[in-house]
Amino acid sequence: MPVATKHADAAPPRTGYSHAAKTAVQETTLRVKEMHRAIAGKSFGILRRIPLVAGPAQVVQSAHDVISAAVYAAIHHGSGGLLAAAAIVEKQRTGFAASKPPGRLVSGLRSALNAAFGDHLAASNNVLAIDMAIHANGAAIPLDGVALRSDFPEAGGRICVFIHGLACDEHSWRTGDAAAEGETDFGSQLHAEFDYTPLYLHYNSGLPIARNCAQLALLLEELLDAWPWPVTDLLIVGHSMGGLLALGACERAATSGLRWPQATRMLVSLGSPQLGSPLERLGHLTTAALNLSNITTPLARIAARRSQGIKDLRGGPGAAQTVSGQHRIAFRFLGASLAEDPDHPLGEFLGDGLVTLSSATAHAIEGDVQSARLGKLGHMRLLGDARVYQQIRAWLVELGDAALPDRR
Numbered sequence: 001m002p003v004a005t006k007h008a009d010a011a012p013p014r015t016g017y018s019h020a021a022k023t024a025v026q027e028t029t030l031r032v033k034e035m036h037r038a039i040a041g042k043s044f045g046i047l048r049r050i051p052l053v054a055g056p057a058q059v060v061q062s063a064h065d066v067i068s069a070a071v072y073a074a075i076h077h078g079s080g081g082l083l084a085a086a087a088i089v090e091k092q093r094t095g096f097a098a099s100k101p102p103g104r105l106v107s108g109l110r111s112a113l114n115a116a117f118g119d120h121l122a123a124s125n126n127v128l129a130i131d132m133a134i135h136a137n138g139a140a141i142p143l144d145g146v147a148l149r150s151d152f153p154e155a156g157g158r159i160c161v162f163i164h165g166l167a168c169d170e171h172s173w174r175t176g177d178a179a180a181e182g183e184t185d186f187g188s189q190l191h192a193e194f195d196y197t198p199l200y201l202h203y204n205s206g207l208p209i210a211r212n213c214a215q216l217a218l219l220l221e222e223l224l225d226a227w228p229w230p231v232t233d234l235l236i237v238g239h240s241m242g243g244l245l246a247l248g249a250c251e252r253a254a255t256s257g258l259r260w261p262q263a264t265r266m267l268v269s270l271g272s273p274q275l276g277s278p279l280e281r282l283g284h285l286t287t288a289a290l291n292l293s294n295i296t297t298p299l300a301r302i303a304a305r306r307s308q309g310i311k312d313l314r315g316g317p318g319a320a321q322t323v324s325g326q327h328r329i330a331f332r333f334l335g336a337s338l339a340e341d342p343d344h345p346l347g348e349f350l351g352d353g354l355v356t357l358s359s360a361t362a363h364a365i366e367g368d369v370q371s372a373r374l375g376k377l378g379h380m381r382l383l384g385d386a387r388v389y390q391q392i393r394a395w396l397v398e399l400g401d402a403a404l405p406d407r408r
Contacts, residue, residue, distance in 0.1 A: 118206020165240025170200035206307030213248030243272025335360030
């Protein structure tokens with residue numbers, strides 16, 4: 001169920017696949033045209049400085065400019081007209097309504113598209129934009145007591161919410177897969193050993209992180225209000241950007257008087273870039289370098305179109321912090337390194353391939369806080385590695401009353 005938010009202005013008209021394709025084709029055509037013009041201008045500029053060919057070069061350039069302008073205009077207007085007509089047909093046939101839940105491959109592709117351009121998709125009210133919702137079995141779950149009781153008839157007061165990272169979805173947690181050697185399904189294990197009902201957040205990771213944090217804080221409150229049984233124990237596990245959302249939602253909840261932090265037993269952050277991602281910083285520098293030449297400036301404009309969610313990872317939110325004294329949450333940070341020994345200087349340098357160890361474990365939280373490091377582990381393997389689960393399990397057992405409750 002999408003999270004309701006208040007907007008002063010009405011939402012723009014609903015758009016679909018055809019509108020997204022039209023935008024992509026026309027943006028690409030424009031950037032190719034700009035690059036073509038820059039390369040041609042530089043080439044003809046050199047020829048015009050040569051006395052014997054300056055005159056003919058001027059004539060050829062004039063003809064070239066007229067012909068190329070006509071070609072690009074034809075592509076722009078032709079594709080625009082064709083895809084606009086396709087959009088009308090699409091609306092008549094589908095009404096831009098959501099169809100049956102997508103399969104794993106389609107869901108993954110849509111999540112990747114949202115990571116790259118999710119803010120633009122949301123701004124155009126495109127059907128491809130993902131609405132934040134709790135998912136189970138590949139579909140969004142309505143947050144009302146009747147539906148929840150029907151979907152989880154044997155659930156109780158213990159809930160675990162998993163929050164994926166950038167460009168991922170609920171399938172990234174390996175739900176329903178036969179576990180490979182050294183891997184495990186965290187949700188299934190937590191249910192079997194600790195009686196947690198696993199729920200999976202799905203969201204548009206291209207939106208600004210602060211916006212997703214605010215939505216998540218409200219959604220968790222709505223979830224606890226709708227859950228058919230009193231929630232005695234909420235566990236949150238966030239991977240990468242998902243950990244940033246969970247921590248940011250805690251801050252929002254603490255300042256907004258929401259009650260779900262009171263029920264939250266533990267928050268686990270797996271490889272979350274508190275201090276930013278080196279990869280996005282490299283992307284930012286690359287974009288700046290491309291802007292140094294008018295030939296590569298169109299490529300810089302394409303790179304600059306990446307989503308605000310990605311750009312927010314450049315510096316990260318800073319060391320995690322929450323309002324003290326407003327909760328009983330045990331905060332746990334886990335970082336990984338590709339190196340065998342995570343405490344070796346090389347281990348810090350390599351990190352998990354995307355996030356350094358110091359960034360994954362940085363915090364300024366007062367209270368119950370612990371961190372751990374694991375070696376020979378990449379960023380995406382944090383989602384299902386058996387050692388990661390064993391560390392989460394050990395943290396739960398340390399909390400005492402969370403350990404192996406009596407089964408109903």
